[in-house]
Structures are given as structure tokens and as C-alpha cells.
Amino acid sequence: MKKTLPFALIGILVTTTSLADATKEPLDVMVANTPLPVEMKSDLLITTSGYTVILAGAHRATAFLSVPSCTQPNRFLVTGIHVAPEFSVGNTNHDVVQLGRWGAEVPLYQVHPQNTGGSNRNFNVIGDGPQHLSAALPAGQAWIFSGDLPVTVALMDGMAHPATARFEFSIHITGRCGVAWFVP
Secondary structure, rough: OEEEEEEOHHEEEEEEOOOOOOOOOOOOOOOOOEEEEOOOOEEEEEEEEEEEEOOOOOOOEEEEEEEOOOOOEEEEEEEEEEEEEEEOOOOOOHHHHHHHEEEEEEEEEEEEEHHOOEEEEEEEEEEEEEOOEEEEEEEEEEOOOOOOOEEEEEEEOOOOOOOOOOOEEEEEEEEEEEEOOOOO
């Protein structure tokens, strides 16, 4: 069963899919740092979406996507990323063909024993030109902080060659609340 919760604020759309019994229980979703008074079930996958723009002359941009607050010992586990250059907003259909090597990253963490923090292990996707990038981590990896999840999109040779045009990217992150596995 799919539930779609549209939010008017900055175009965020949250879609959920129950992995087990599809119940009528609501989600725990944070939009613009304002928690909604609902509870997140750990067997639900959610997709949170946003966008970011690399302006001409720049080489990177970061989007902050709202993710659920998970009750301890659960963490938000990222299970997938999908990033694509936009081609239908403004002049992007003309600019997107100029896009060179680029990538996106999500800062995830391998949790330490006794839940005492973690070691940064970025979840990266890398591409060349106007193509979508997707990757999956079926078991998930943890975002160990509360609040919004940063997703950075960057031009691979951006320091030497900044963007010559405005590039807009749609970002979709899939995840769920669950217990993060750690190396004993």
C-alpha cells in the first residue's frame, strides 16, 4: 500500500511503502524542522525529495532534505539515492547538455558500539553528463544526527572549471527507521 503526503512547503513530497502489514498508522515526518504529530513505524520505507541548484560560476550546492525522527535505538537508515539534472525548468533544457562530470553524496555513518557516534562513510554516486544517478543500500546505513539530511551535488572538476550555466538537480532519498548495524 502506498501513502502519499504532499506538502506545499518547498515542493517536498513524501511517499511511503509498507514492507510488512499495510496499516493505517501515520508517519513521523519533519518538514522545515517542524515535526508533525505522527509516529513513524520502522517497517515503512519513505522517499523524501528536494532539489538544489549549482549556479554559473559555482561548483557545488547542498540540499537539506527532511527525514523522520526515529525513536531510539532506531536511526534513519538511507536505503537509496536518485539524483537527476532537471531539464524542464526555465532554460535548463538548453543548459543541461553542458553538464560534465558530476556526483552527489550523502554523509552516512557506520555506527560505533553502544551507539556512541560513528565513522563517516559517504554514500556517493558519480556520473558524466546529463544522466540520472541512482544507487541502493538495501539494508540501509545510518544518518546519526537529528534534523535535515544534507545531500551535496558537485561538479567533479569544479574547482578548476566552475559551472558555465545554471544546473538544477532533483534529489530523492529513500530510507526507513531501523536499528543501525555496527561492527563489534
